[in-house]
Amino acid sequence: MKQNRTRISDVMDEIQSRITSRTYLPGTRLPSVRAQARAMELSVSTVVEAYERLAAEGFISARRGSGFYVTGPVAPLALAEIGPKLDREVDPLWVSRQSLETDGTVLKPGCGWLPAAWMYESGMRRALRTLARSDTAELAEYATPLGHPALRKFLARRMATTGVEAAPDQIMLTDSGTQAIDLICRFLLEPGDTVLVDDPCYFNFHALLKAHRVRAVGVPYTPNGPDVAAFETALQNHSPRLYITNSGIHNPTGAVLSPVVAHRLLKLADHADLVIVEDDIFADFETNPAPRLAAFDGLSRVIQISSFSKTVSASLRCGYIAARPDWIEGLIDLKIATSFGGGRLAANIVLAALTNSGYRKHMEMVRLRLAGAMEKILPRLDEIGVKPWFVPRAGMFLWCRLPAGMDAASIARSCLKDKVVLAPGNAFSQSLSAGDFLRFNIAQSTDDKIFNVLERALSEQA
Missing domain, CATH: 3.90.1150.10 (Aspartate Aminotransferase, domain 1)
Known part of the structure; x- marks a missing residue:
């Protein structure tokens, strides 16, 4: 009897997991008891009992002659239940x-x-003292939609040192690098789309993509960048909308993208109409700059993002997106809709810290x-x-x-x-x-x- 109860619980856990992860939305018809029994290699009677208990608890309901259906509102999103x-x-x-x-x-x-x-504490303290003497607007007002003009001009000059040509109005400040990717996903993706990621890659990419209800497909990473043959196969088999990567120092491997691989990737991306998000957060750790996809591409189908949490301060949240002008326009609207004004205070502090001779x-x-x-x-x-x-x-x-x-x-x-x-x-x-x-x-x-x-x-x- 105890073993049978465990099997019933297994069926209930499987169904509840799919409801929690939103694989089964309200109104979804569950597999028939016979189909579920075959899939889990259990008896029909075990599945029937599990379904009846789920119905009693209000997770599903039975419709005479039709089967069992998910009830209630959409379950709160539980990222840990997805995948x-x-x-x-x-x-x-x-x-x-x-x-x-x-x-x-x-x-x-x-x-x-x-x-x-190890962080830039002295520069932060100087920046905070300087900002404390600023006028009231700098301390109290919302930022402009694109973000602090002087910081964007500085970032444009800084990006040029790695060959990325971006006018200040092609740069939009964000609250972090994570918010930058989140906005790009909102802008370009629909639930069910496919996104390529490096395998391995920064683990929060996985979590963020789960939150957007898209499918992530990994491409093996080598010491010179993603495996080009595997990348091409993934394009053919999955028709992805987006590829997210690091081109500078790769997380977690520490590898760097070679020029040959970069050119091959961009050629494949152009043919497949693929958008690439290039996270450049580790740029200031480089001793010799690696190739940047955004530099080779000219910000046509490559979007570059970054932030300053790894070098200036993790407590100070400030990042940016650099993209082609028409995309920046759409991203501004999304930024206003989701966070209204950016961090004016943070942008001022970052600019003061980065332009100080001590950085x-x-x-x-x-x-x-x-x-x-x-x-x-x-x-x-x-x-x-x-x-x-x-x-x-x-x-x-x-x-x-x-x-x-x-x-x-x-x-x-x-x-x-x-x-x-x-x-x-x-x-x-x-x-x-x-x-x-x-x-x-x-x-x-x-x-x-x-x-x-x-x-x-x-x-x-x-």
């Missing part, structure tokens, strides 16, 4: 929560930002510190059998493979008990093919405890 089921230690949203909610006693080699002590020296020091951390951390990982997939020339990330037979999710679960937050590979992988990988943030991996805890977890799983 393949993962351990919560691997779920992208859970990794983010663990990194954001912890106190100072928790070590975070799996997070995606610099330690607070260049600050980033030089950060790059030197990262290089030093890389030299120390690589041998420490090697000692415990953790190998880099690729050794980056710059940036904060190391994408590493665990010893044979090790499961990154289990390792992360074990280390979490010892207050060490790791980032398992499958959080970054749409195909869930990175189960033996971890992403390390070398700036957050300088404490000996991390390696001691990780070594113990590896030995326990061996």
